[in-house]
Amino acid sequence: MADALKIGIAGLGTVGASLVRIVQERHEMLATTCGRAIEIAAVAARDRNKDRGVDLSVAGWFEDPVALASEAEIDVFVELMGGSGDPAYSAVKAALQRGIHVVTANKALLAAHGVELAGIAEERGALLNYEAAVAGGIPVIKALRESMTGNTISRVYGIMNGTCNYILTQMEKEGLSFETCLKEAQRLGYAEADPAFDIEGNDTAHKLSILTSLAFGTAIAADDIYLEGITNISIEDIQAAADLGYRIKLLGVAQRTESGIEQRVHPTMVPYDSVIAQVDGVTNAVAIESDILGELLMVGPGAGGNATASAVLGDIADIAKSRPGAQHVPAFGRPVTALLPYKRARMQSHEGGYFIRLKVVDRTGVFANIARHMAENDISLESIMQHAKHYMDPAEPKTIILVTHATFEASVRKAIVSIKGEGYLVGEPQVIRIERPKDW
């Protein structure tokens, strides 16, 4: 049997501690499947005295993750600390500069520095593997980077944040407010104490930027994503969506269009009977539409120690099985020099269906006036209805819900501006885009 593959792990939290336990418990099984043992040679974390429920006595301890990456006798540096800055950035860079392979679960790091790090990996003949960085245990990176080579991809989209999906699912199932469901998610450990990064859509955006690069062969453009979180979604929207045969999901969508690539993260209405609408709770899903394969949908655990460690371990096992001197798969599917510049499609030219909820004062002619503004902006309506709630009380504002056929974002925005100018709206209009998956 070949020499053991020596790994150094920086970060022994939820994912790191799970990885250590699995590697230790399945030592023999891994040695058989990989053709060589996997040995944890060194570890780093902040607090040496913390009980992590795993045996770290045989691994060397490093106070500084950058020192581990720069000096330890290892074949693979496994980065499980998180964050786009230091020490993760400097540690990964230092390992790659030594020609040491890197495995990371850190989407923030890749979204910010992925192309630079991939360039160093290529130069030094090292691998940069990051399956766990997008949708946790779902093997979407391998699917896009390797299995679907030769396909032209038209759209990739998915539910990539378990916190948001849990909140939206609970709002619908229990009829509870956003705030109540967020608190419950925090109590169950599905949401961070500071949940902004998840609920504002930034976490999904980081993951989407990686998928866009893999799907369309472009340089990562994480700062160039249309972003809307779920904080604005009310129970009224969820119920209206259900009445119309839809569910609301926070989707990340990357789509090839004639004017460029759309990258967008926003609450989205998906038809109730589509498979993606059935993905509930903290589960993730990623759909890929391409010309040769057709439509691929992967559903599975997007987070959690074990699921994420499973993907990290798969990346390590790939390195253990690779032959010395073999040509490596480039980090983003093609050499860094062959990555195309990202050309953004303007959100204004996005074309799709829209759900629009308006609160209006009860005045004769409002309904017809709204329909007129829509027609003047070439927006064809699938349905327009007035909610019967408070119907008998003329002092109460009325809710009007419109669903459009495919139309341009610019037209919807223009129509909304002119409706606002009429003076009969109460509060801000709610606009939710509709996404139609291919049929599975």
Ligand SMILES: NC(=O)c1ccc[n+]([C@@H]2O[C@H](COP(=O)([O-])OP(=O)(O)OC[C@H]3O[C@@H](n4cnc5c(N)ncnc54)[C@H](OP(=O)(O)O)[C@@H]3O)[C@@H](O)[C@H]2O)c1
């Ligand atoms: N948790 C998930 O379900 C999940 C899913 C997919 C991807 N990920 C990604 O996996 C990575 C790790 O996530 P996690 O949930 O395991 O994080 P975590 O539980 O917060 O653990 C972070 C670990 O990094 C160590 N660390 C942080 N800063 C450090 C520093 N300056 N020097 C040395 N060690 C440092 C911490 O040390 P101490 O323990 O001593 O404080 C801790 O062991 C992140 O990139 C995350 O985005 C996580």
